[in-house]
Amino acid sequence: MPSYKAPLKEYRFLMKDVLEIERYSNLPGFADASIDLIEQVLEEGAKFCEGVLAPLNKSGDEHGCTRHADGSVTTPPGFKDAYKQLVEAGWPALSSDPAYGGQGMPHIVALAWSEMVASANMAFGMYPGLSHGAYAAIHQHGSDAQKNMYLPKLVTGEWTGTMNLTEPHCGTDLGLLRTKAVPQANGTYRISGQKIFISAGEHDLASNIIHLVIARIEGAPAGTKGISLFIVPKFLVNADGSLGARNGVVCGKIEEKMGIHGNATCVLNYDDATGYLIGQENKGLMAMFTMMNVARLGVGLQGLSQSEVAYQNGLAYAKDRLQMRSLTGAKNPDGPADPIIVHPDIRRMLMDAKSFNEGARAFAFWTALYGDLLHASPDEKVREKAGDYMALMTPVIKSYLTDRGYAVATNCQQIFGGHGYIEEWGMSQFVRDARIAMIYEGANGIQALDLVGRKLGANGGRAIFAFFNELDDFAHQNEDDAELKEFVDAVKGAKAQLQDGTMWLMQNGMTDFDNAGAASHDYLNLFGITALTYMWALQAKAALAAKKNGGAGDPYYDTKLVTGRYFLARTLPDASAHLVKLKSGAEPVMALAAEAF
């Protein structure tokens, strides 16, 4: 039976020492969130995730969800009770707006909570996770009446939410969508059509489900310019907030999937369902993107969450399993063999995992802090930079963290040998669950295109140049720090390569768009490695400072430094390969005509 232990010390180190969030105690939300309070909150969260959610993960995978003839769906045993506990403890409200009953904590705290939930039970975590996306869209784009009607119960978790985009013939290309909305005299719409791959689309956890649905109003322009966003509750809501009639949306099927069996992935059939327009007609796609950007950070974190829990279990097995002797002499001479952690190739897989996890977590939290500043800072300049960074980093986090998270989970499964392949040990599930994160919320190839096609050039490249400046500043400010030298050199080297790749894209991606497309995957990976190199430099600096400030006796800080050095020696070298590949451009990729395959 796999287990999970929340990385609380990592959260504290990141927030206190690396990001120094107490600097922001003048901002709303942060004022009431001292490091110690955050730690208390996360400790409570850890207990819930470790004690309630993690034990349901494997059985959730085994049982999956069951659809009944009437379209209702039963979640795996234990999920309903766990969800009830979740709601009673108030977790869904953690970072929500106090105006609607939320606790108003910084998003960075909610991010830590989300990681713990996803590590403990990714399929379960998607139920409240999707609700948060629906909350965000209504909060940002809904009318006051809509906010008052739907937000309070999404905030408590009494109701959950969904995002309805995909149809059988279109996922990425939403301009093709066919679900139609017919205006009614009373201002509502009749929604008809079929949506597929709707996570948490139907279940027995909550009394109502608030579907956010994109559809085309009759007579609207073709393509993405004719898409509107609607609220379609499973049960209509009366003016007093009580539940009314069952709406015309039914789960027609749940999919058999590779993983996340505990989450119901539904075909939803809309048949003259009553929908309420949210925001303006034909502006639905932009409103949906609001939800998707929130969701994309969360999905990136899912990649990390599976590599973290896979690492923890791989590590435990590596310490426990006795097999062969160390190449440099027995380390466990009294036992029949040495624990496999003594073998360098096992250690390589563990260090790959550890250095990725801690670097990736820093990157996600560093970015999430900009998400908080974007909303909370009174300084327009800060908000502008924060918005730039959020836009720029989101596709990198979504794609790099999920690609690598899957690879790391696969490696940790490998540590178990044959035992990793059988379901009994739970490692297969981490890999199977991690796999979806590379696909949904915009497949990783789409993220790479978003990065090179939209984010890089926005506002004349303002965001990427700000990032380059930040890396230069870091190198400059720490030039004389002998202890930090290898990290500073690494940041310089990685930045030079990323800049080289960026310049190549700017020169060649505009003259032939296929150059941008062909380079996008390697550019995104080069970006991810550079970002994690910088995160390791920040962590190394914070660890050195902490050692000088009374932490010298804590091996934690030395472990940080050793782990960071591993990243520089064993992951950073991939940056050059990505640079060479991306600069080879479209020619090798496109030379074979489509018909010649």
Place this chain on the structure above:
Amino acid sequence: MPSYKAPLKEYRFLMKDVLEIERYSNLPGFADASIDLIEQVLEEGAKFCEGVLAPLNKSGDEHGCTRHADGSVTTPPGFKDAYKQLVEAGWPALSSDPAYGGQGMPHIVALAWSEMVASANMAFGMYPGLSHGAYAAIHQHGSDAQKNMYLPKLVTGEWTGTMNLTEPHCGTDLGLLRTKAVPQANGTYRISGQKIFISAGEHDLASNIIHLVIARIEGAPAGTKGISLFIVPKFLVNADGSLGARNGVVCGKIEEKMGIHGNATCVLNYDDATGYLIGQENKGLMAMFTMMNVARLGVGLQGLSQSEVAYQNGLAYAKDRLQMRSLTGAKNPDGPADPIIVHPDIRRMLMDAKSFNEGARAFAFWTALYGDLLHASPDEKVREKAGDYMALMTPVIKSYLTDRGYAVATNCQQIFGGHGYIEEWGMSQFVRDARIAMIYEGANGIQALDLVGRKLGANGGRAIFAFFNELDDFAHQNEDDAELKEFVDAVKGAKAQLQDGTMWLMQNGMTDFDNAGAASHDYLNLFGITALTYMWALQAKAALAAKKNGGAGDPYYDTKLVTGRYFLARTLPDASAHLVKLKSGAEPVMALAAEAF
């Protein structure tokens, strides 16, 4: 429903143009195997794989195997009939010894057959695949009486075979095994103990199962020096070849696995089962390795088989699925969108797959030809080189082809977006099935250790230096061929890096064995990339020659060249990263003490 089409033209190109196997028509087996005859055989095989085995692949995954209360096991619907057809058509006999009823075809032909079977239905293919391992061990180490008793029915496929190594507490470290063998007065042994992860360990396809079991004879030395190999038939065989009493071996459980559900992975309980010693007492491990080397090439091929079939289905989907417009203008203006094959990032994944598959296949076939020469050549020098190469290349093929095969299958699944994650389209199964090949027959980390720890230094490095000489000779002989220049340069560059890595290992791996262990994974990958670069150079040379010899009108040869160039531009650059990483040595890998994790 996924489909499969055997790559017959690839087989012909490899055997005729690249490997020129008609050179060897003076050798036994080859004399009767003209290119045209081989093609006819493989065409028949292709029909069987495409028409009989492939349609059972998905349902085999869904149904899996069922164990009954008496320990008997039922294979998925259709498997039994397909196996009957397989036997009736004589496929198991393809490359077996004519002295025991085999057809005596070169192993390279059997390799092509194995690839087709594994692509069509990997779980099914393991039943005859394991038999071939048992055949090889008895053929090489058995007494004449044992050969006469067991080989003919293994050759026809009336009986199947298994390999029994792993026990709950030991897989890699077979020295720890506990299964015991008690000598009896009549020369037989009583075998007792538990074996796990026994593929094809129990089933309903054949009338008998010949288990090859390693066990420790009472009083034998501890560790690997006390391991003997036994034949333990499910049904004892009477002197006249008829089946006698049921032996004391029972399937206690079949495992729930990530994939290959159609193959029964068994816990086998031996309770005073009658066993027959094969070869000498306490020399069982060496005999078992005979089977394992045959099996390792086969497992490498399984990696390729899944990336091949995943590629074929990814390609079909990429041509069919309409989504978004090409960045360089609509390519399907009359349709609602362009087929996704127009998008460079989709093309990148397809070209990655195609260039890997064709390079990997060439590498496996090139090596298998040495396997034939090892057995068939009258020239001792040729046999020596062939043996050296087989030993050196086997761990690379096993590990590189399965690691990359899994990654490629994952990429081809990615092409399907959300449809790749649901089981309906079959892409998940290719990934899940491919995953085991990285683990069994010696986990890939063990292969890497075998390469750097045993194979590299054997006979003073004779094998690796022969390979370097071959690469130098190729470069030298083709120096003036302008059309081949980029491939010649690539071979030179890759060889220089592999030599650099080899020298580093020779200098540093001996002084600190952990350096060898820490470098092994990256060294193996550097080796794999170098080998595939050479294979692409050989294929490019053959394609250029074929174009001059009447093939100019066939786009096949231009496609070959374009695909090879893609490999040079987009995969070869990883070689440098592996070199840098391996030369960083053990320090970053081992710096964190085991207790500090």
